[in-house]
Amino acid sequence: MPAPVETPERNPAARRQHFRRVAIAAALGFSAFMALLLVVDLGYIGEFLLNASPDRYRRFRENIFVAETLHEVILSLGSATVTTALALLVAVPAGYALSRFRIRGKLLVDTLVDSAIVLPPLIMGLSLLVLLSVLRRAGEALGTPPDPAAGVPGRPNPVLNSFYEFFVYAKPGIVLAQFSVATALAVRSMKAAFDAADRRVEDVALTLGCTRFGAFWRAALPQARSGLLTGAVVAWSYTVGLFAPVAILAGTVKGRTAVLPTRAYMEVSNGYLEEALALTLVMAVIAMTVLIALKLLARRNAAGAEVSL
Amino acid sequence: MIRLESLRYEVAAFSLEVSLEIARGEYFVLMGPPGAGKSVMVECLAGLRAPSAGRISVAGRDVTDAEPRDRGVGYVPQDYALFTTRSVRDNIAFGPQIRGLPSGEADRRVREAAVLLGIEHLLERPRVQGLSGGERQRVALARALAVRPHVLILDEPVSALDESTRESVCAELRRLQRELGLTTIHISHNLEEAFSVADRGAVMSGGRIRQVGPLGELLRRPAGEFVARFMRCENIFLGACRGAGRMPATTLAEASGAQFLLPGERRGQVQFAIRPENLIVELPGDRRERTGAAAVPARLARAVDRGAYVRLELDGPARLVAHLSPRAFADLGAAEGAELVAVIPPEAVHVIPG
Numbered sequence A: 001m002p003a004p005v006e007t008p009e010r011n012p013a014a015r016r017q018h019f020r021r022v023a024i025a026a027a028l029g030f031s032a033f034m035a036l037l038l039v040v041d042l043g044y045i046g047e048f049l050l051n052a053s054p055d056r057y058r059r060f061r062e063n064i065f066v067a068e069t070l071h072e073v074i075l076s077l078g079s080a081t082v083t084t085a086l087a088l089l090v091a092v093p094a095g096y097a098l099s100r101f102r103i104r105g106k107l108l109v110d111t112l113v114d115s116a117i118v119l120p121p122l123i124m125g126l127s128l129l130v131l132l133s134v135l136r137r138a139g140e141a142l143g144t145p146p147d148p149a150a151g152v153p154g155r156p157n158p159v160l161n162s163f164y165e166f167f168v169y170a171k172p173g174i175v176l177a178q179f180s181v182a183t184a185l186a187v188r189s190m191k192a193a194f195d196a197a198d199r200r201v202e203d204v205a206l207t208l209g210c211t212r213f214g215a216f217w218r219a220a221l222p223q224a225r226s227g228l229l230t231g232a233v234v235a236w237s238y239t240v241g242l243f244a245p246v247a248i249l250a251g252t253v254k255g256r257t258a259v260l261p262t263r264a265y266m267e268v269s270n271g272y273l274e275e276a277l278a279l280t281l282v283m284a285v286i287a288m289t290v291l292i293a294l295k296l297l298a299r300r301n302a303a304g305a306e307v308s309l
Numbered sequence B: 001m002i003r004l005e006s007l008r009y010e011v012a013a014f015s016l017e018v019s020l021e022i023a024r025g026e027y028f029v030l031m032g033p034p035g036a037g038k039s040v041m042v043e044c045l046a047g048l049r050a051p052s053a054g055r056i057s058v059a060g061r062d063v064t065d066a067e068p069r070d071r072g073v074g075y076v077p078q079d080y081a082l083f084t085t086r087s088v089r090d091n092i093a094f095g096p097q098i099r100g101l102p103s104g105e106a107d108r109r110v111r112e113a114a115v116l117l118g119i120e121h122l123l124e125r126p127r128v129q130g131l132s133g134g135e136r137q138r139v140a141l142a143r144a145l146a147v148r149p150h151v152l153i154l155d156e157p158v159s160a161l162d163e164s165t166r167e168s169v170c171a172e173l174r175r176l177q178r179e180l181g182l183t184t185i186h187i188s189h190n191l192e193e194a195f196s197v198a199d200r201g202a203v204m205s206g207g208r209i210r211q212v213g214p215l216g217e218l219l220r221r222p223a224g225e226f227v228a229r230f231m232r233c234e235n236i237f238l239g240a241c242r243g244a245g246r247m248p249a250t251t252l253a254e255a256s257g258a259q260f261l262l263p264g265e266r267r268g269q270v271q272f273a274i275r276p277e278n279l280i281v282e283l284p285g286d287r288r289e290r291t292g293a294a295a296v297p298a299r300l301a302r303a304v305d306r307g308a309y310v311r312l313e314l315d316g317p318a319r320l321v322a323h324l325s326p327r328a329f330a331d332l333g334a335a336e337g338a339e340l341v342a343v344i345p346p347e348a349v350h351v352i353p354g
Helices: A012-051 A054-064 A067-100 A106-118 A121-142 A158-167 A171-196 A199-208 A212-223 A225-240 A244-250 A260-269 A273-301 B038-046 B088-098 B103-117 B133-145 B163-180 B191-197 B215-220 B225-230 B326-332
Strands: B002-011 B014-022 B027-031 B053-058 B073-076 B151-155 B183-188 B200-205 B208-214 B235-244 B250-255 B258-263 B269-274 B280-282 B294-305 B310-315 B320-324 B339-344 B349-352
Touching: A012 A054, A012 A273, A054 A273, A067 A106, A067 A171, A067 A212, A067 A225, A067 A260, A067 A273, A106 A171, A121 A158, A121 A171, A121 A244, A158 A171, A171 A225, A171 A244, A199 A212, A199 B038, A199 B073, A199 B088, A199 B133, A212 A225, A212 B088, A225 A273, A244 A260, A260 A273, B002 B038, B014 B038, B014 B200, B014 B208, B027 B038, B027 B191, B038 B053, B038 B073, B038 B151, B038 B183, B073 B133, B088 B103, B088 B133, B103 B133, B103 B163, B133 B163, B163 B183, B163 B191, B183 B191, B200 B215, B200 B225, B208 B215, B208 B225, B225 B235, B225 B269, B225 B349, B235 B258, B250 B269, B258 B269, B258 B294, B258 B349, B310 B326, B320 B326
Parallel strands: B027 B183, B027 B200, B073 B151, B151 B183
Antiparallel strands: B002 B014, B002 B053, B200 B208, B235 B250, B235 B269, B250 B258, B269 B349, B280 B339, B294 B310, B294 B339, B310 B320
16 A cells, blocks of 8 residues: 655645735735735825926925815714714614614614625715705795885794704714714624624523613623624724715815815815825824724733634 | 412413422422523522513512512522622622622621632632633632522523532532521422432423422323433333233233233323333243233344443344443343343333323
């Protein structure tokens, strides 16, 4: 009988090594691709700065190093943070309900939540604008009619009208547009976290003396905290880069409602690719710093428990 | 102490319908195959599921509509369901704290429960991860006992433990229950485990209680074929009575082409069960005169050594299973294929009622 040949296919240890290399190559490959994009952007801007005409260079400086850019950075980070907090405020109870309770028409409810992810963000923004316009028109129809005899003009219903005033072409509109999309992502992540949490722990908490809310708060939520952090990271990172619905609902007024992504888009559409790239890089650095901080926080928080972000 | 009156609960195609009484201080074991409704029943008792009809009372108080926290029921689920984000001490202190006991009293309860279960040395562990199966179970028990429940529910408390620790844990559970005089319901599908802890028990299947009683009675006097099979009685026959036996107050019955002697005077069709350990197996030549017993010719098809006993599968007019002590089997000196006689006295036969 011939001796068995030690090929990598026959040797289980070598085969494991083989798989390990392929899996790690996939992870490293994709992150290298992202790094390449950022490095090329940086090189492109560097080359531009070295060769730009004095006029073009001045335009670049005046465009980037202005108070508006700082305003956009602050507005981007602030709105994404507020949106994430609001999204979690809805997503935590909603994800719990979808995971734990029997709800009539749950499939439909679940699908409607997903539709916020599936619909193109542009359509989301447009739909929000249409809704607010309809509310404004309803406000006009239901308001006080004009009195021609006394010369008093008609007044729209103040409550219905205020929604349009509050959101459209205003900062709250940024948050509303981001919230509509980010909440769906956060609900998904919270539902998955509650699905994975042991429901028996809540049962035991109930018998030990908790109310239903107490069992949720003290037994379910601590188990789902990795999902909470994942939800926060996903919602925040998606929101901070969101463009289309924000541009449609809140507009892109420099120094007022423009955020970094909308501003970058304006620069591209005006032909200033280099400014757009520079702003993109600023955003990438800030977003990655925040994500690394959040992940370190999650890791420290989870000492002992399994959490992966 | 615990009374379930015509309790009903439905979910999808499954329905539970039970009535049961358990006395104060009793160690009661609830047995049955998976899906029998054992867990559903105790979850109704603990208030974790709302029954559609019936009444539940604990310690003389109607708790049918009470919240789980107001029932005086301690619950230890199968996977122990410890709070993984809390320390061992905080796990045990959870109940006393949530009930608003002063911190001195809560500390005292924690210490008391830990001493009772011999886990004081674990109290300072910052996490429950890394505890062994047995330790986790003790922590879960201490956590349930720290609120001083009237009733303790143990859902398959030892099934996650390895065989060697099961026996000692069962003895420990029994000691604990006696020491505290605590009414205990223990869910199990293992007969050895049930016998090592409980006085009385019930066999469930399909959401119904098939029989309740002392465990010896469930074993020797099963109320139906299901209970007989569940209690591992393998010799169950449907026979026809053929008149009085030679001994007074016996009946001759024919089943599977063999003749059996049943206790009592009976007519018509009867179902009867013979426990494998009650069969006497002899060589045909050795046969002593036993006028009062049925003798069924049998061929030894297979003998399996199970350690504590040898399981004999006998072919013949009727298929029989016998358990012999290893000593008795050695004395018999029979190899597979040997012709034997199964001797079955009427007192070894249990006629299944109905």
